[in-house]
Amino acid sequence: MTLSIALLLGLIVVALVLFSFEWVSSDVVALGLLLALILTGLLPVKEAFAGFGSETVLMIFALLVMTSALVKTGMVDLVAQAILRHAGTRFTALFAVILLTVAGLSAFISNTAAAALFLPIVLGLAAKAKVSPSRLLMPVAFASILTSSVTLISTSTNLVVSGLMTRAGLAPLRMFELAPVGIPIAVVGLAYMFFIGRKLIPDRAPASGLLDQFGVRSYITEVLVLPDSPLVHKTLAESNLGRDLDLEIVRVLRKPDVSLWPRRNMTLRAGDVLLVRGAREDVLKVKDTAGIEIRPDVELSDPDLRAEDTQLVEALVVPRSPMVGRTLRLIGLRERYRVQVLAINRHGRNLLEKLSHTLLRVGDVLLVQGRPQDLARLSEDNMVSVLNAVNERRIDRPRAWRATIIFAGSLALATFSVLPLPVAVLLGAFAIFLTRCISPTDAYRDMEWRAVILIACMLALGEAMMRTGTATYLAQHVATWTANFSPGWLLGGFFVLTVALTQPMSNQAAAAVLLPIAVQTATHAGLNPRAFAIMIAVAASCSYLTPLEPACLMVYGPGHYRFIDFVRVGAPLTLLLFLIALVLVPRTWPLL
Template identity: 50%
Template sequence: MIGVLRDTGTRLTPQSEEKIRAGDLLLVCGRVEDILRVKTAAGIEIKSDFKLSDRDLRDGEMQLFEVMILRGSDLIGRTLKRLRFREQYGLTVLALNRHGVSLLAKMSDIPLRFGDVLLVQGRREDVERLVADGNLLLLQDVSRRSKRVGKQRWAIAAFLFFLILSVTQVVPLVVAVMAGVLLLIATRTINAQEIYDFIEWRLIVLIAGLISFSAAMEKTGTDRYLAGLIVRWAGDYGGMAVLAGFFLLTVLLTQPMSNQAAALVVLPVAVKTAVALGLNPRTFAVAVTYAASCSFLTPLEPACVLVYAPGRYRFLDFFKVGSILTLAVFIIVMLLVPIYWPLR
């Protein structure tokens, strides 16, 4: 049972002690044959012309969320019934999707697996508690899908305003972007909370920490050590070999690390090595930037994790296809980058 609609108001996620009254409109989720069987036994009438939208499934703090079960989650291998999911977490599971197939029949008896996507109804703080514990990954807030059709013209106007300011260079680019954002906020096309939600604070903290890590490498001489290894192994073969060495080093580091982290670690080392060898540091910077995006060999990238289970991929699948993509990018970069940014 999803909710109860009565004259006194809507009651979503009703508790087990909730008493059903005559005239109540019950929102239920299940197979048609099961609902028909209950209809005959319990003396209820099915409202065939009743239409339900996402807005009807929100009552005050109640919202809809799509979440995915993470690897190592405490929920894996256990059923919703055994977990007493609604009572323990305050959330109602409306649907379960596994490998692209929606499982609606007897969801409470299905053992949960890594990669299962759940459509849940409840309060944001209850969902965030499970997300913070590492049990779930929040994919989408379904309650925020509703489009602000009346604000489309303001979104277009803000984009054109930013475009004109940036192209004419009347103000610096940063000021042009800020002016466009302020126009969106002033016209209520987007609110401040949504802007904060768009910011990936963990990434900002990660970049700040890795800048310190890069400084530590410089202070301890680790950067010179790594550069020395590459120059020692590839220096006799010319600047292109050194460039290829830094490309491969970045590709190796970007598999377990994030793209930004790998670039922040290797970039200062590559630039210093290029300057020491009398080569163009910009060539090395561009090559390292491209190499940092070649995280195709493993499913450790967050975007790969999202499709790993739903797509039923294996670890070896990423290596097979990723090695071909990495080789193709390596060849293209080594051929084109020195043309547009010559080594000398």
Template identity: 40%
Template sequence: MQIVIVLSLLFIAIILFATEKISVDIVTLIMLIVLCTTRIITPEEAFAGFSSDFIVILASIFVLTAALEETGILEFMIARLVKIASRGANILLFLVMLISGTISAFMNNTTVTAMFVSPLMGVSRKLKFSASKILMPLAFASILGGTCTLIGTSTNVAVSGYIDKAGLAPVGMFEISGIGLIIFVVGMLYMMTIGRRLLPNHQDSALTEEYKMQKYITEVLVLPNSPLVNQLVYASDLSKKKFKMLNIIRGKEKFLPDYRTRIQANDILLVEGEIDDLITIRETKGIEIMADVVLEDALQSPDIRLAEILITAHSNLIRHTIREIDFQRRYGLTVLAVSRQGETLRTQISDVKLKLGDLLLVQGAQERLNYLRSNQHLAVLEEFSQVLFRKRKGIITISAFVLAIILGSFSVLPLSISFLGAAVISILTGCISTDRAYEAIDWRLLILIGGMTAFGAAMDKSGAAQFLANGIVDWLAPFGKISVLAGFIFLTVFLTQPMSNAAAALVIVPVALQTAAALDSNPRTFAIAVMLAASVSLVTPFEPSCILVYGPGKYRFSDFLKVGSGLTLILILIIIFMVPVFWPL
């Protein structure tokens, strides 16, 4: 009965993770509640994962990464890279993949990707080549770079923690570097040759054309006898009819309204609304429709600009609507449209819950856009402008990070203590504030990993892992141990589509360990293979790094399928045949 409960929970969790109807951390906590209620695991076993040292390692790395962002040292390095690479597209592609992959070996790959997107958009426009030729390679390189060290991805750290509890030695800091470098170099070579020819060449277009805005915008002249006169813009009759006020032309002045602006006689209002609604207001008393279609230059002036803003990985806007955020008042910018994975959302965008990788088309004063460049939660996709580089604090943070790696790698201190110490040093020296440090930690990911670690224990305790292992052995063992290993690798790659990489790995590892025991094989070989397989699926744009570049690169789903399928298959074959070389079966 317990096996049925555990496998049913797994099936339901996969569906909920894929649909995202409920947040993944809440799904994980519900699973723990059910497992404890049915007495499959005890409360101590359910929460053991949250007190593990690998949770401390992950939280500390989040803080150190944020500290490096705060000091501006990474942006300083990226600015230098962009300057060097501006000599041509080929050298740019090579250096971007090399540097982003190298940094991602020690930092969260999503953060690394987010920091490169804006400057690469700027340099691609300067060199007059499509950003779609560089952003997908950036995402792929940052993902594959994470396979080179223990701390390269949260999946590596989570699997290391799990096998440690299972009685195996934890994964060493550079234990996987040999095969990780092979994976990374092969990925680079593929993207520099075959992948480069398969990459799309999506050209830039005017923002108003790209977001299909022309047919929704019109100019309205407010006559002296209009009831709109003296009404507050955002409480006016037009706003109540769900029209969005974009600009006001008053005499020779063009400006953005705010919540205190009142409409005056003879104002020309640039408004946005549905076609049917625009037709119905033509006969409204006291207004005159001046133009049905307004092009991009009507939305811009020397002081008012259009820009695209990318929602980055740790943005506090994720899962909130534009209305809840009160975006216009908070940032002084008006959101005109939202682009999500190639689809432009044009209606009721104030009620759309924002997601990682969303692109917002905004309009506002140039000074507001300049101010937004220093915001850690958003990236302005215009010409790259480096934020303040605090050299001394940057050196302190990176020195603490490197020292933590050295002390942990040579077992002078446990990894958890060395990275925790580095994180505390970055706070005490003012490289990052305490509030920003807590904000930088991805609590949802920690809950997911801690909870899925407990679920792995439940699979062991209930016999579900043994049940699945016996089925896999009966099916694949006649074809040899390497076939069984390959089966786990393909299954892991498949499960990373509906689930996060860490969750998929933590579901498969308990079964893989039981299977290795049944085959009298090396359990470490199976664990490492599953861990690496969780990081090489590049077929779909579901990876956070891929989501971040989807909109700016104007990619389609088929672009990832075309470019990533061959590379994913090659990397799977490398894992199948090279892992047993490094860790014999």
């Protein structure tokens, strides 16, 4: 062992300890490790910083840009509504649908791309189902990885292994050659996540400040059923307003001045006014639902007022306000200030009469729409205290479909080998900006920069392992230590080493280092080198022990995970998959 190898192994141990205990954030640890590699001379400056311009980092950047566009345009909301329509909000059903959908898609496209597509969708589903995102995001990452060995194109690592096999004088991998071991791994892995893994995943609701809570407070508003609405003559149960919009109907107001308690079999009529209760974002989605409108918005709005001129704010009724003890009708906000109140929050309590007839109290929060100058005048007159402006996210269907077509097109270019995956997704990100699906400012603001920094720094570690000979040193020692064991244990030794190296290195780099050594070892021992190459390909996709695999990195920040969470959930899964591979690989590709 040389001094460089010993020093690098020592740095890796220190980094793993810091990653595990998280005394400082993971991206800071990665930056510290990068600096240590430079200052100790283990890696030249140019090669150390090359990771920030690597194809992996650019690929993740481009995928995050496209997924951000899917969120901003509202396509994620449409997909989430479709999934909720079939799975409901029951956690068990939702968990199963997400696992199967992600795994099925990832069998035919890159696991990184599959994780990127479902990240924003699952965040939306978690909010709808009122569960912590941490309970769903790690399963998304693991499900996307579990089908990596089903087809040749499931992951770019398989393509790298196939190319390396050709260089070693072996026939390249066929499209479904890995399936005999890949399908059992996928089935057992998904079953593990459903029955065992989900119980080990921590429930970490994201921390949020006071202003974040304003967006989730419960509002009461009036929803008008329009004459041409498809809901006319349907029952409340058939309308699916509760399921699709997550709104609770607390009262049905029917002309002339009839107030009815909502019942599942009640038939809706044109002109009915529904008093509904829901979160702010769900209330605003009424504007994008055919056949219904927020009643103050449709009946009281100024016809000369353009939508782009208006602003939404949350406003608090303060003490000594002239509004206290009076109704909205008596105050005449529309006539005096040219604003309209769309909804009212009263500490989560239901209001059972028209908003215009409700006596306002100190502490009521109003969702108010109007021109910025009119809203400012409302605040200056001490009528209300404006808490914060509401960023009204609407479904922009033309841009949503445009972003979806671009996303699907870029993945198709990579899937059918028209372009390499990094080039295809970078082209997709460029097209997103070019077609104005999202502005660069919005995309960069939503970027998970911590994940980008972490993977760039860890790519430098992988380069250091190859440059110093550490990876080759470890591989040779595994071959030496297992020389006196049976062929099956020798095969298992390379699986373990591959899994170990894929944690600090990229999957492709680990396979590139180990495959030539494994083939050479098998040839000298008179064994089938193809079995060893297959085992390297399978093991290189078992990246469950740390969040350093790209799919895991994408969920690391949004899920508020800790480094040790992946060890807790991923270690039993890795051991299970190791046993499956140890049994099936020699049977499908005989060692002798």
